[in-house]
Amino acid sequence: MNHILAIVEREMRKFFRSPALMMASMVFPLVQLIVLGNAFGGKIRDAKLGLVDQDGGTQALKIREAFDSVRANMRTFEPVYYNDPKTAMDDVRNGKIQGAVIIPPQYSRRVYEQDQPRIALVVDNSDNFMSSTLEDELTSITNALNQPTIEPRILQQTVLQIVELYPYIEYMKYLLPGSITLAMFVSVMIGGGMLYIDDKARGVHEGYLVTPITKTELVFGLNAAGAIKAIMTGVVITVIGSLLAGVGTVFNPAIAVQLLILIVLTSVAFNTMMFLLMVRVEDPLVPRAIFGILNTLLFFPSGAIYPIQAFPKWLRGIAAVDPFTFAVHGFKSILLKEAGMTAIWPDMLYLSIFALITLSIATPLFKRTL
Amino acid sequence: MISDLNSRGESSGEVPTNGHGPAGDPAASNAIAVEHIVKKYGDFTAVDGVSFNVKEEEIFGLLGPNGAGKSTLIRMMTTLIPVTAGSARIAGHDVQNDPDAVRRAIGVIPQALTSDLDLTIEENLNIYAKLYDVPAKKRKAAIDELLELVDLTKWRSAQTKTLSGGMRRRLEIARGLVHSPRIFFLDEPTTGLDPVSRVAVWEMLTNIKSHRQLTILITTHYMDEADRLCDRIAIVDHGKLVALDTPAALKASVPGSNVIEAQFDNVPAGWEDRLKKMSEVTSVQHEGAGMYRVLTGDGSRTTTELVEAAVHSGVKIRSLSVQNTTLDDVFVHYTGRQLRDELVKAHAFVMPPRPGLQP
Ligand SMILES: Nc1ncnc2c1ncn2[C@@H]1O[C@H](COP(=O)(O)OP(=O)(O)OP(=O)(O)O)[C@@H](O)[C@H]1O
Ligand SMILES: [Mg+2]
Numbered sequence: 001m002n003h004i005l006a007i008v009e010r011e012m013r014k015f016f017r018s019p020a021l022m023m024a025s026m027v028f029p030l031v032q033l034i035v036l037g038n039a040f041g042g043k044i045r046d047a048k049l050g051l052v053d054q055d056g057g058t059q060a061l062k063i064r065e066a067f068d069s070v071r072a073n074m075r076t077f078e079p080v081y082y083n084d085p086k087t088a089m090d091d092v093r094n095g096k097i098q099g100a101v102i103i104p105p106q107y108s109r110r111v112y113e114q115d116q117p118r119i120a121l122v123v124d125n126s127d128n129f130m131s132s133t134l135e136d137e138l139t140s141i142t143n144a145l146n147q148p149t150i151e152p153r154i155l156q157q158t159v160l161q162i163v164e165l166y167p168y169i170e171y172m173k174y175l176l177p178g179s180i181t182l183a184m185f186v187s188v189m190i191g192g193g194m195l196y197i198d199d200k201a202r203g204v205h206e207g208y209l210v211t212p213i214t215k216t217e218l219v220f221g222l223n224a225a226g227a228i229k230a231i232m233t234g235v236v237i238t239v240i241g242s243l244l245a246g247v248g249t250v251f252n253p254a255i256a257v258q259l260l261i262l263i264v265l266t267s268v269a270f271n272t273m274m275f276l277l278m279v280r281v282e283d284p285l286v287p288r289a290i291f292g293i294l295n296t297l298l299f300f301p302s303g304a305i306y307p308i309q310a311f312p313k314w315l316r317g318i319a320a321v322d323p324f325t326f327a328v329h330g331f332k333s334i335l336l337k338e339a340g341m342t343a344i345w346p347d348m349l350y351l352s353i354f355a356l357i358t359l360s361i362a363t364p365l366f367k368r369t370l
Numbered sequence: 371m372i373s374d375l376n377s378r379g380e381s382s383g384e385v386p387t388n389g390h391g392p393a394g395d396p397a398a399s400n401a402i403a404v405e406h407i408v409k410k411y412g413d414f415t416a417v418d419g420v421s422f423n424v425k426e427e428e429i430f431g432l433l434g435p436n437g438a439g440k441s442t443l444i445r446m447m448t449t450l451i452p453v454t455a456g457s458a459r460i461a462g463h464d465v466q467n468d469p470d471a472v473r474r475a476i477g478v479i480p481q482a483l484t485s486d487l488d489l490t491i492e493e494n495l496n497i498y499a500k501l502y503d504v505p506a507k508k509r510k511a512a513i514d515e516l517l518e519l520v521d522l523t524k525w526r527s528a529q530t531k532t533l534s535g536g537m538r539r540r541l542e543i544a545r546g547l548v549h550s551p552r553i554f555f556l557d558e559p560t561t562g563l564d565p566v567s568r569v570a571v572w573e574m575l576t577n578i579k580s581h582r583q584l585t586i587l588i589t590t591h592y593m594d595e596a597d598r599l600c601d602r603i604a605i606v607d608h609g610k611l612v613a614l615d616t617p618a619a620l621k622a623s624v625p626g627s628n629v630i631e632a633q634f635d636n637v638p639a640g641w642e643d644r645l646k647k648m649s650e651v652t653s654v655q656h657e658g659a660g661m662y663r664v665l666t667g668d669g670s671r672t673t674t675e676l677v678e679a680a681v682h683s684g685v686k687i688r689s690l691s692v693q694n695t696t697l698d699d700v701f702v703h704y705t706g707r708q709l710r711d712e713l714v715k716a717h718a719f720v721m722p723p724r725p726g727l728q729p
Contacts, residue, residue: 369451
C-alpha cells in the first residue's frame with residue numbers, strides 16, 4: 001500500500017508542478033465546446049436570396065413584403081432583386097447568392113383565378129444545410145400567404161419570438177456531456193498514455209523496478225495516479241462547461257454527487273483502457289500517433305455530437321461497446337434531464353465492468369522486468 | 371587503497387584465466403556470485419557464459435567498450451531482465467528464485483539518469499525511501515546523511531532539472547543508497563561527465579565506502595577510473611569475460627613493461643619486422659599514418675636501438691614517447707583492439723538520446 005502511495009505521490013507532485021498537462025487536457029475540450037457549440041448550434045443568418053419578379057402584380061408584391069419582413073426580423077436571408085432569371089441562376093451557381101426565388105409571369109392572375117399558382121425556388125443543393133433552411137423558410141412563407149386572414153404583422157411577431165427564445169445555447173448544452181467526457185479522455189491520453197510511455201523510455205520505470213515494489217502495486221499505483229488526474233480534470237471542466245453552456249444543474253448537491261461518481265467511474269475506465277493499450281508499448285511516438293485515431297474512434301460514435309440513431313449499423317456496433325457512449329449518456333441524463341440514479345446506473349455498471357475487464361487483461365501483460 | 375587485503379591472496383602474479391575469475395576461498399562469503407551466466411536476445415548472445423565472484427566490501431569493476439554487455443550483466447544481477455542460462459546469487463539470494471530479497475539488499479544506479487526532473491532532490495529521495503520501505507522515522511535522518519555525503523545538502527529543495535549532470539549523478543548515487551543496501555551497482559556513473567566531476571564522483575564513492583560497509587560493482591569504459599577505484603577488474607568483450615584480476619596484476623600480466631609510441635616518415639618496407647627484432651620487444655602494432663605502438667621490457671634500451679635504426683635507414687622520427695603500461699595496454703593485449711578506437715567507432719551507433727534524458 002505504501003508503495004502504491006509513493007507512486008501516486010510522485011505522479012501528483014509532477015502533475016501539480018507542471019500544470020501544462022492539466023491545461024492542455026482542458027483547453028482542447030473547452031475550445032471544442034465553444035467553437036462547435038456556436039458554429040453548429042446557430043441558425044442561418046443573412047443569406048442572400050435572389051428575387052426575380054416577372055409578374056409585377058399585387059400578389060408578387062405580397063411575397064416581396066413577406067421577404068422584407070424576414071429581413072427585418074429573423075434575418076435568415078436578405079433579398080437581392082434581379083431582372084432576369086438567368087443572371088439569378090448563374091449567381092446561385094457561382095455562389096454570389098445562396099438561392100433565388102422566381103415569380104413567373106401571370107402569377108398574380110393565377111392566384112386570383114386559383115389556377116395552380118407557383119413560384120420557383122432555385123437552391124444550391126450541394127450545400128445541404130443551407131438549401132434545407134431556405135426551403136423551410138420559403139415553405140412557411142408560402143403557407144402564410146395561403147392563409148389570407150393572417151396579417152403580415154402577426155407573422156412578423158411569431159417569427160420574432162422563435163428567434164429570441166433560443167439563442168445559440170441549445171447545441172452547446174447538447175455538446176457539454178461530450179466535452180466533459182472528452183476532457184477526461186484527453187487527460188488520460190496525456191497523463192496515462194504519453195507521460196507513461198515517456199517515463200518508461202526515460203528509464204523512470206527502470207528505477208522503480210529495482211525496488212521491492214510488486215507488480216500489482218505498480219499497476220495499481222500507475223492506474224490510480226492516471227485516474228486521479230482525469231477526475232480532477234473532469235470536475236473542473238464540468239463546472240466551467242456548465243457555466244459556459246448555462247446549465248444550472250451542477251449546483252444541486254444531489255446531482256453534484258451523482259456527477260462525481262460518474263466522473264470517477266469514467267476516469268477509472270478510461271485510464272484502465274489506456275493502460276491496456278499502452279502496456280507493451282515502448283516507443284514514445286506511439287501514443288502520440290494513435291491519439292487522433294482513438295479520439296475519432298471513441299468520441300464521435302458516442303452520441304456526443306450527433307445522435308447514435310443516425311448511425312449506420314457498424315458504427316452503432318462501436319457505440320455499443322465504447323465507454324464514451326455510456327459516459328456521455330450518463331452525463332446527459334444527469335446534467336440535461338436530471339433523470340437521477342435510476343437512469344444512469346446501467347452506465348455506471350458498464351463503466352465499472354469495463355474497468356475490471358481491461359485491468360484484468362492488462363495486469364498479466366504488464367512486465368515486472370525491462 | 372582498501373584493495374590490498376582482498377587482492378593480495380588472489381592475484382599473486384597469475385595470468386588471469388578466461389571465463390573464471392579467481393574463485394578464492396570457497397568458504398569466504400561472496401557478495402556476488404555469478405556462474406556461467408548467459409543472456410540471449412533472439413539469436414544474439416549479449417552475455418556469453420560469464421562467471422565471477424565479488425567479495426564483501428570489494429570494489430569490483432566491469433570494464434569494456436560500448437556493447438560489450440556490461441549493462442546486460444548488471445541488469446541480470448539486479449533482477450531487471452530474465453537470465454537466459456546460468457545463475458547469479460546476490461547477497462546469498464538467487465536473482466531468479468528470490469528477486470525481492472535481492473532487491474532489498476541492493477542499490478542500483480542505472481546507466482541513464484532516471485531521477486524525476488520535475489521533483490526536487492529531496493522529493494526524489496523521499497519517494498525512493500518509501501518504495502524501499504525505509505521507516506518514516508528514519509527517512510529524514512537517512513536523507514540528511516546522504517545529502518551530506520554527496521555534497522548536495524544546500525540543493526535539497528532544487529528541482530532536479532536545474533542541476534548539472536554531475537549533480538544529478540550524485541543525486542542518483544544518494545538515491546541508490548537511501549535504504550542502506552549492502553551491495554551497490556553503478557552502471558557507468560561517470561560517462562558524460564567532465565574530468566573534474568568524474569574525480570568528484572570517485573572521491574564521493576571512496577568516501578561513502580569508508581563510512582559504510584558496502585560492496586560496489588561498477589561498470590566503466592574509462593581505464594584510469596577502473597585503475598584508481600577498483601580492487602579487481604573484469605574485462606568484458608563481446609559478452610565474454612576475457613580477463614579478471616587486480617589492476618596491478620593485470621598490468622603485470624602484459625608482456626613488456628613500457629610502451630613506446632612513435633611516428634615515422636618514409637617508412638621503408640620491413641620496418642615493422644625490424645622493430646620486432648629489437649631486444650626486449652614483445653609486440654609491435656601499426657596504427658596507421660606511420661604510427662607504431664611497441665611493447666618492450668626495457669624502454670630506454672629499445673628507444674636507443676630504435677633511434678639508431680631510424681638514423682641508419684634515413685627514417686625521420688616525427689614523435690616519440692615512452693610510457694609505463696596502463697590498463698589500456700591490458701585491454702589491447704586481451705582483446706586485440708584499442709578501447710579508444712572502439713569507443714570512437716561505437717559512438718556512431720550508441721542508442722539515440724531519449725526525450726528528457728539530456729541534462
Ligand atoms: N533489449 C535488447 N534487445 C536486443 N539486443 C540488446 C538489447 N539490449 C542490449 N542488447 C545488445 O546487447 C549488447 C550488449 O549491450 P549492453 O547494453 O549490455 O552493452 P554495454 O556494455 O552496457 O555498452 P555501453 O557501454 O554502451 O553501455 C549490445 O550489442 C546491445 O545491442
Ligand atoms: Mg551500458
